[in-house]
Every structure is written in structure tokens, then in C-alpha cells.
Amino acid sequence: MFLRRHRKHAAGETYEYWTLCESVRTAAGPCQKVVATLGKLTGQEPQAEAGWDQLEALLEGRSAARQMELGQAAVAAPEGPRWELVDVRGVRVERARDFGEAFLGLALWRRLGLHTLLAELIEPGEEEVPWATVAGVLTVARFCAQRSELAIAERWYQHSALADLLGVSWEKINDDRLYRGLDVLAAHKERLCAHLMERYRSWFGVQFEFLLYDVTSTFFEGQAADNEKAARGYSRDSRPDCKQVCIGLVCTPEGLPLSYEVFAGNRADVSTVEEIVRTMEEKYGVPRRVWVMDRGMVSFAKHRVPARARRALFGRHTEEPAPAVRVGAFGKGRLERSPKRTRSQTARAPRRARPRAVRLVPQHGARGQGSRPARAANGSAHQPAHRP
Numbered sequence: 001m002f003l004r005r006h007r008k009h010a011a012g013e014t015y016e017y018w019t020l021c022e023s024v025r026t027a028a029g030p031c032q033k034v035v036a037t038l039g040k041l042t043g044q045e046p047q048a049e050a051g052w053d054q055l056e057a058l059l060e061g062r063s064a065a066r067q068m069e070l071g072q073a074a075v076a077a078p079e080g081p082r083w084e085l086v087d088v089r090g091v092r093v094e095r096a097r098d099f100g101e102a103f104l105g106l107a108l109w110r111r112l113g114l115h116t117l118l119a120e121l122i123e124p125g126e127e128e129v130p131w132a133t134v135a136g137v138l139t140v141a142r143f144c145a146q147r148s149e150l151a152i153a154e155r156w157y158q159h160s161a162l163a164d165l166l167g168v169s170w171e172k173i174n175d176d177r178l179y180r181g182l183d184v185l186a187a188h189k190e191r192l193c194a195h196l197m198e199r200y201r202s203w204f205g206v207q208f209e210f211l212l213y214d215v216t217s218t219f220f221e222g223q224a225a226d227n228e229k230a231a232r233g234y235s236r237d238s239r240p241d242c243k244q245v246c247i248g249l250v251c252t253p254e255g256l257p258l259s260y261e262v263f264a265g266n267r268a269d270v271s272t273v274e275e276i277v278r279t280m281e282e283k284y285g286v287p288r289r290v291w292v293m294d295r296g297m298v299s300f301a302k303h304r305v306p307a308r309a310r311r312a313l314f315g316r317h318t319e320e321p322a323p324a325v326r327v328g329a330f331g332k333g334r335l336e337r338s339p340k341r342t343r344s345q346t347a348r349a350p351r352r353a354r355p356r357a358v359r360l361v362p363q364h365g366a367r368g369q370g371s372r373p374a375r376a377a378n379g380s381a382h383q384p385a386h387r388p
Contacts, residue, residue: 006019153175211251213250215247
């Protein structure tokens, strides 16, 4: 999107106004569409006018123009100009807010239909701010690269335009409310994942035949006594002194997350393969699916997971070894595929007999100094060479 300035000359005067435009592709080629008109006289291109009263329609991607009822008379626009002359020397900037990224994040949230879904799933109670709105704040903040709920409550929310877009003042957004919002969302994890996958299918045509899987971890500061899965294990954050949990994430090659599972902090990555494969099959069936994961997980799954899961990971003929990949000579980066032979396919070569060593031991006898050969293992003696 971009802003465009327009100028109009009438009665010897020049008027300027701005429009918010976006580039779209059509059958005739790319063109520019007016999304909203900013600072314009009433009565000109009314279908392009949009203000704060039509903000919800703009966020959800609906037309900002109002549909007239059958038989309803058109409402005449108010007479007179909707502008004021302002002395710029008496104007100062106050309460500046970050608008663009918050508007885009909220627009994506609404177009995904998550606000409607959560409003249906979460029963309203005595909360001052609806939990669906709290979830929207958390999601938009993550979209804007905010790392923690504390940073959202203390700094980011009051400096963004989200308070004006949602109609929730920044005094009502605190870290306790945000943390409780996460607990409420966790109870509806399955429905949220299923809703997002359906959106992926309808929007992008994703077939979920190629999936990526990996495991990460997050640690806790403190004892984490109330968390049954918190335990000390391999720390990717170089904090072996802290308890942690492991998180397994499944996503598409485009980076769209599909599902996640939380495992105990002391659980090995390779032991999660069978569970995550079984979970995805129970949710989305057993199609021809390709999994991509670390080689250590694949080696473990090759021998430890059941045959049904191995077919999902490696194909039907699991007894045929997969070709190994090795780097070409001299580090040229050329990959050569060489079949890895199994023990049954490798013919064992006969072992060649080692020649037995002979050690000369000095002997002092009556006939003078000389040497005699040491006895070999079979008891035979080797004759020394004759001296001239």
C-alpha cells in the first residue's frame, strides 16, 4: 500500500487530498485500487470514502461501501465542506503511534476469522476485556516481533495504534491478563490448529504431503514445581542448570505451522518421532506423505518405530536401504549417491593368513657364539642361513 496525493483546481483555488492505494493484478494487467480516501470533500467518489466508522469492514477485507436496503431512500450527504483551515504554526505532534504493522497484523487476524472462532469457543464471563480481544493483542504483538508479554504490557501496546483500532486502552493491558489469555487459548489448541489448516487448504491449496519436523526447547527460571513436564535435559540455550520443556513443531515447506506438541524436558528428540507421526495420521489421515527431519531421528525411527509409522516415514518397502549421500572428492561440493550395502549384501572376503615372525635368539655354546632360531607356534624350527 502507498499514499497518493491529488490536487484539484476550482474557482481559482487549489485543493489537495490524499488517498490510500494498493496495487492489484487483473486480467488486463496491474492496476491501482483506492482503499481509503483521506482528507477529501464530500460527494466525490463516495464508493472510495472510508473512515473510522468503516474500519471493521476494511480490516476484514469487505467493501467499505454500505449496502442500501430495497426501497430505502438514499441519505443525502451533509452540505458544506468537511475541512477546516489550520494554521500550521500552531500545530504540534502529540501521541504519535505506530500504525502500519499493527493494522496489517490485525487485518490478517480478522481475515483468518480467528476473532469469530474464539468468540464462539470461549464463553463470556466477568472479564473486563474479552478473551478473543486479548488473543488478538498477543497475536498481533508476535506478528510485530515482540518477544515477551511483559514487553507488550509495559512498552509496545501504549506506543502502537492497536489501542485505537481495538478500542481498548493501554491501562487495561497488563502482563497478568496476557498470561491468563495464554492459558485460555491452550484449552482450544486442537480447534485452532484445525481451523488454520482449513484456511491453508482454501487459500494456498496446501495438500500436506511434504512436512518438516524438528524439536526445540525453552527453559524456566525457577523451580517450575507445578509443571509436570519441566525437567533438566539437553539444553539448546546453554542453560543446563534450568528446567525446560521440549516443543515439537510440524510445518510446511512454506513455513506455515500445522501442529505442535509439548514433551518433557528430559526426553530425547528421537523418541518423539513415533508420537508425532501417529498424531498427524489420526488428525489428517494416512496419505502419501514425506517427512523431513534430522538424520539422527530418521536412523532411530528406521529401527524402533512400528511398521505402520515406518511406512509413513520411508515408504512401503522399508527393507530396502535408502541411498547414502556423500560429498565428492576434493570438497567440490558435488554430491554422489552411492547405495549403502547391508551386511547380508556384502560378501565377506577370506582372511589372508599372516606370516609368522621369526626372532633370532643368541646362544653361547661350546662350539662358539652363534644363533639359533626360536621355535614357531607349530613347534618347527627355521634353519638360519649358512655363513660363508
